[in-house]
Amino acid sequence: MNFDYTDKVKDMQARLLAFMDVHIYPNEKRFFR
Amino acid sequence: MEELKPKANKAGLWNLFLPHSKRAPQGLTNLEYAPLCEIMGRVPFAAEIFNCSAPDTGNMETLERYASEDIKDQWLEPLLRGEIRSAFLMTEPAVASSDATNIQCSIRREGNEYVINGLKWWSSGAGDPRCAVYIVMGKTDPEAPRHSQQSMIVVPANTPGIKVLRPLTVFGYDDAPHGHMEVELKNVRVPVGNLMLGEGRGFEIAQGRLGPGRIHHCMRTVGSAERALELMCKRLNSRVAFGKTVSSQGVWHERIADARIMIEQARLLTLKAAYMMDTVGNKIAKSEIAMIKVIAPNMATQIIDWAIQAHGGGGVSDDFPLAYAYAHQRTLRLADGPDEVHRNSIAKLELARHIATMPQDVEMPVTRGS
Numbered sequence: 528m529n530f531d532y533t534d535k536v537k538d539m540q541a542r543l544l545a546f547m548d549v550h551i552y553p554n555e556k557r558f559f560r
Numbered sequence: 561m562e563e564l565k566p567k568a569n570k571a572g573l574w575n576l577f578l579p580h581s582k583r584a585p586q587g588l589t590n591l592e593y594a595p596l597c598e599i600m601g602r603v604p605f606a607a608e609i610f611n612c613s614a615p616d617t618g619n620m621e622t623l624e625r626y627a628s629e630d631i632k633d634q635w636l637e638p639l640l641r642g643e644i645r646s647a648f649l650m651t652e653p654a655v656a657s658s659d660a661t662n663i664q665c666s667i668r669r670e671g672n673e674y675v676i677n678g679l680k681w682w683s684s685g686a687g688d689p690r691c692a693v694y695i696v697m698g699k700t701d702p703e704a705p706r707h708s709q710q711s712m713i714v715v716p717a718n719t720p721g722i723k724v725l726r727p728l729t730v731f732g733y734d735d736a737p738h739g740h741m742e743v744e745l746k747n748v749r750v751p752v753g754n755l756m757l758g759e760g761r762g763f764e765i766a767q768g769r770l771g772p773g774r775i776h777h778c779m780r781t782v783g784s785a786e787r788a789l790e791l792m793c794k795r796l797n798s799r800v801a802f803g804k805t806v807s808s809q810g811v812w813h814e815r816i817a818d819a820r821i822m823i824e825q826a827r828l829l830t831l832k833a834a835y836m837m838d839t840v841g842n843k844i845a846k847s848e849i850a851m852i853k854v855i856a857p858n859m860a861t862q863i864i865d866w867a868i869q870a871h872g873g874g875g876v877s878d879d880f881p882l883a884y885a886y887a888h889q890r891t892l893r894l895a896d897g898p899d900e901v902h903r904n905s906i907a908k909l910e911l912a913r914h915i916a917t918m919p920q921d922v923e924m925p926v927t928r929g930s
Contacts, residue, residue, distance in 0.1 A: 536592050539573070543599050546571055550564050551606045558561075558605045559878045 687739020
């Protein structure tokens with residue numbers, strides 16, 4: 528059993544979270560209009 | 561939002577959902593994809609920005625696995641590039657489509673063409689002007705054994721005889737331009753090469769397709785629940801009622817703790833199902849897939865409901881993402897098979913382990929997918 532994400536996944540998580548912060552959350556209000 | 565897609569592609573965050581395809585080398589395994597898909601699930605439109613949204617992911621996976629190379633060149637490639645969108649036409653208004661053997665749409669061969677007649681609804685994505693292709697399920701042989709009557713066929717959205725009748729609303733949301741459409745098919749003709757895998761093999765395709773589709777929903781659902789819990793805690797910490805912060809009222813401790821426990825449970829089972837799909841295949845993982853399909857949206861609707869309560873009147877408005885998230889998660893207790901159908905399968909699998917005379921090969925539900 529291994530409950531940790533791989534280094535590859537951790538790296539992608541960090542990049543995806545950064546993308547969400549820069550591009551997704553700031554546009555969320557637009558989606559609901 | 562289209563302007564964000566090239567940025568996602570450039571950032572290496574594109575088509576991550578598709579495992580084992582030479583056409584999408586960036587694709588991940590289900591276990592690798594799960595925690596990333598979860599993050600996308602935190603915001604309703606995010607998955608599409610990464611070309612990872614339903615029903616296109618399920619349709620792309622279906623085309624990748626079961627379509628001819630010609631069909632893949634024609635339809636899978638532009639879908640992978642995010643240039644067009646797609647829809648899956650299975651559910652019908654006239655019959656209980658939770659039992660897919662009820663599907664009535666007719667796919668009849670005439671020379672080098674199939675002629676399609678039927679009425680579909682909940683064709684999600686068919687309202688989008690960019691939606692260029694449908695995968696349609698229907699009966700090629702109504703006289704064949706119950707599970708060999710249905711087939712799946714690729715139908716260009718602009719084929720004569722197709723009429724998109726109306727969008728259905730989800731608790732009042734029309735989800736435009738995506739849309740959940742009612743679609744009429746009247747003497748729609750497509751070449752015989754558009755039929756995938758062969759006549760009567762629609763259920764086989766449905767089973768291959770629905771595993772990934774279901775687990776992707778569950779991954780995003782975990783993200784949606786995480787977001788709701790986060791918004792709930794922030795709100796409770798920021799408001800004062802009856803002389804103290806709302807977060808210091810005991811009832812919220814109970815709900816916050818339960819929410820955290822429920823999310824962790826659902827995530828672990830989702831990851832286990834993803835791991836099994838990667839290691840032993842979608843078929844062996846059927847029980848785990850059915851279990852998370854029941855757990856995830858039930859967990860999320862409860863947590864979102866608490867989060868709405870924490871926001872007071874604001875919670876049911878579109879000033880916060882909670883009302884929309886609730887509507888979507890509630891829908892997922894029906895989409896890709898209602899809770900009852902999945903519970904029924906789980907129970908049958910469990911019973912089969914304890915009765916020697918019961919068939920070991922338990923029939924899993926074939927139901928709407930996206």
